[in-house]
Amino acid sequence: GRTCRHTSSPPTMAEEEVVAPEAPAAAEPEEKKEKVLTINDLKKVNKPDEVVLKEKVAEEDEKIAALQARLTAIKESLDSRDNGRGETNSELAAAKAKYNEARAESRRLQQEKRNIYDQISAADELKKQQQDLTQRLRSELSFFSVEEIDRKIKSLEAHQQTSSLSIKEDKKIMEDIKKLAANKPMIKQYDEAQESLKGVREHHNNLYSQLKAKNSELTSFKEEEDKHREEMDGARARDEAKRSDNSGLLKERDSIRGKVNEHRDEIRRLRDEFNKQRGEFLKYQKDVREIKNREYAKYKAERQKEYEEEKKRRDEEEAKRDPWEEEKAICEQLISWVGRYLPKKVEEEKKEDAPIDVPKGAKLHRGKGTNDGEEEDPYAGLIKKKSKRKGGKDAAAPEKPKAMKIALGPEDFAIFEKLGFKAPSTTEDCPKLYDELLEKKEWLKTAPPKKKKPPPAPPPAAEAPAEEAPAPAEGEFDLAAHEKAELEKKQADAAKKAKEKEELERLNAEKDAKLAAEGKRAAGGLHKFDPDEVDVHGGSATADDFMDAFGF
Incomplete structure (x- = not known):
């Protein structure tokens, strides 16, 4: 074995005897064995010619x-x-x-x-x-x-x-x-x-x-x-x-x-x-x-x-995240939207006639448009004045607002259905819907957490390939399956194109045979036609024949 010392004095006999049994060189082969080779570590060998x-x-x-x-x-x-x-x-x-x-x-x-x-x-x-x-x-x-x-x-x-x-x-x-x-x-x-x-x-x-x-x-x-x-x-x-x-x-x-x-x-x-x-x-x-x-x-x-x-x-x-975050945002949006279609409330403030203190000897006159002869005629107040409008109705009576149709798109219906409401078709439905939305908003503030949806069951595969890799654990990304699906998709597209090409060639062959049986000439590239019928200088064909000749 070989040891490295950082002291200036040489090792003593006792130190050499102690150090001798240690074999760090034996650990080196283990380290070399554990070293993972890469392509750069290999000496490139060219193929013999x-x-x-x-x-x-x-x-x-x-x-x-x-x-x-x-x-x-x-x-x-x-x-x-x-x-x-x-x-x-x-x-x-x-x-x-x-x-x-x-x-x-x-x-x-x-x-x-x-x-x-x-x-x-x-x-x-x-x-x-x-x-x-x-x-x-x-x-x-x-x-x-x-x-x-x-x-x-x-x-x-x-x-x-x-x-x-x-x-x-x-x-x-x-x-x-x-x-x-x-x-x-x-x-x-x-x-x-x-x-x-x-x-x-x-x-x-x-x-x-x-x-x-x-x-x-x-x-x-x-x-x-x-x-x-x-x-x-x-x-x-x-x-x-x-x-x-x-x-x-x-x-x-x-x-x-x-x-x-x-x-x-x-x-x-x-x-x-x-x-x-x-x-x-x-x-x-x-x-x-x-x-x-x-x-x-x-x-x-x-x-x-x-x-x-x-x-x-x-x-x-x-x-x-808040599990009801999306529903709360939709609810706020719908409340704002439905509020625009609510009818305007006309509040009539009724003022009660208070007793007026009139000085002694003074006379109270009516305003413009009143009949001063009412005092003399006790029945004058029973005569109703006709309104200028047709029918003689009271002009001050409020009219009921007309119901207007609301036009919505498919995505709007989906937004209402997400909260469990039916989209309003007219403005008459808006007041009730507005109250329900307010109740829904209050409910969402204290709503319990959502139930987690179970993972969807995998679709039944047709027939697994010969070399099927072990299925990945739940939640893992299967790279091999993804690459295999991409390859199968490309192969299916290529097969579909080849089939369409064969079908087109078969139709052209049938058309060639039909034209040959009728004694006509066949011309054209992808789509065959009779040049005697379709000709730039005038043929016997109609516009439909011309469209058929070019595959339209």
């Missing part, structure tokens, strides 16, 4: 082809010399023919073996894909047959119908039934994946059987080829002992063969290097994908936390 690999391999193949051509020329030269030596080379020629025949057969078998290896590689890739699909489906399924799911659903329904459950328990049972019903399509997909995997495995085993048989056959031909090579080498050795002029060609041939092997080794090296880079790139992709998934999960959790905090804040603000 397969085109560059093919170009380099093609260059090496061209060099090998040039060397092979030189080998063929040397071989032909040596063969021509061998054939020109007469009967002494008959043994070598026969041995060569047998060797070439065996070698050709061996190469054919090697090519077939390589083809089988290619098929095995493709089968391995397909097998891996099917295994991944099967494992993924198996991890998502809790039951593996439709009968088991039906039995489980019936069991849950029976438990729901025969047991006394709370709302939360009943809701949970309904969600379990939905999830079980959503697993039915996945069971079919899982069975198909199992069947496909079984077929791939059988094909894979068949290829390995073919490869084993081909290896046995190739081994047999290799042994025969080696046997003929030994015979040919013996015949050549006996022949070369008689001649020494071909030594230069033989050395060149051996040198070219070495170069061919070097180029083939280079091709193998290039492929190995490409496969190594490809493996590193795939590992880098996997690490990046895991980091992104982790970051998305963290982001989703933060969004959920922000939503919960915002919801909590809104709930607190809602709890502090």
Whole structure:
């Protein structure tokens, strides 16, 4: 372990013995393990360019082809010399023919073996894909047959119908039934994946059987080829002992063969290097994908936390508000509005005639318009004066105000109904409504708190998708469900547009066929029409035909 001291004096022996057992270095790996990697911490690995690999391999193949051509020329030269030596080379020629025949057969078998290896590689890739699909489906399924799911659903329904459950328990049972019903399509997909995997495995085993048989056959031909090579080498050795002029060609041939092997080794090296880079790139992709998934999960959790905090804040603000605040404001507004339509009260103040003190000997005269002869005529006061108005009614009598119709809009009716009143249709209804509004205002001052409305029940979903995420807790914001709903909406709109386009194309096709059957010409782009009927220089069609031609 290593310790850091801030004193100037070196540690004593006792201090070193005490400090030695401490191992802070052991904590460092734990801290390193706890460190969360990000994309910036990863060393970027570029995807290897397969085109560059093919170009380099093609260059090496061209060099090998040039060397092979030189080998063929040397071989032909040596063969021509061998054939020109007469009967002494008959043994070598026969041995060569047998060797070439065996070698050709061996190469054919090697090519077939390589083809089988290619098929095995493709089968391995397909097998891996099917295994991944099967494992993924198996991890998502809790039951593996439709009968088991039906039995489980019936069991849950029976438990729901025969047991006394709370709302939360009943809701949970309904969600379990939905999830079980959503697993039915996945069971079919899982069975198909199992069947496909079984077929791939059988094909894979068949290829390995073919490869084993081909290896046995190739081994047999290799042994025969080696046997003929030994015979040919013996015949050549006996022949070369008689001649020494071909030594230069033989050395060149051996040198070219070495170069061919070097180029083939280079091709193998290039492929190995490409496969190594490809493996590193795939590992880098996997690490990046895991980091992104982790970051998305963290982001989703933060969004959920922000939503919960915002919801909590809104709930607190809602709890502090007056529950009848809106109703009080509406009530004040309606009282002011209804008060404008109340009839004006005419208050007549009746003044009682008080006794007037008249001095002795004075005479009281009536005012203008009075009849001074009343004193002389005792019946003069009984005569009523006719009013100037028609009918002779008293002009001072108040008239009853006429009822006027009040015009209201739909939103006005909604405001009255919010307080439980019926909107007035005429001004006659306003006095009574005004008193009721005043009573409502007084009641709102001491009104009890409102009853909280229960949360609305979720609408029954049609059929849950195969990969259904767990339902969020009550009050939480489900980001995945929101994104999924947006995607489904876009897909539905696209399907609707495609359907409308198909319908329009079908109608145009029917119209084309109809015009063709009538011997008419069809023109136009989106909407077809007969140019003989609709023409700028005058046609036989009417305005309706013209409108139909352009889809109106």
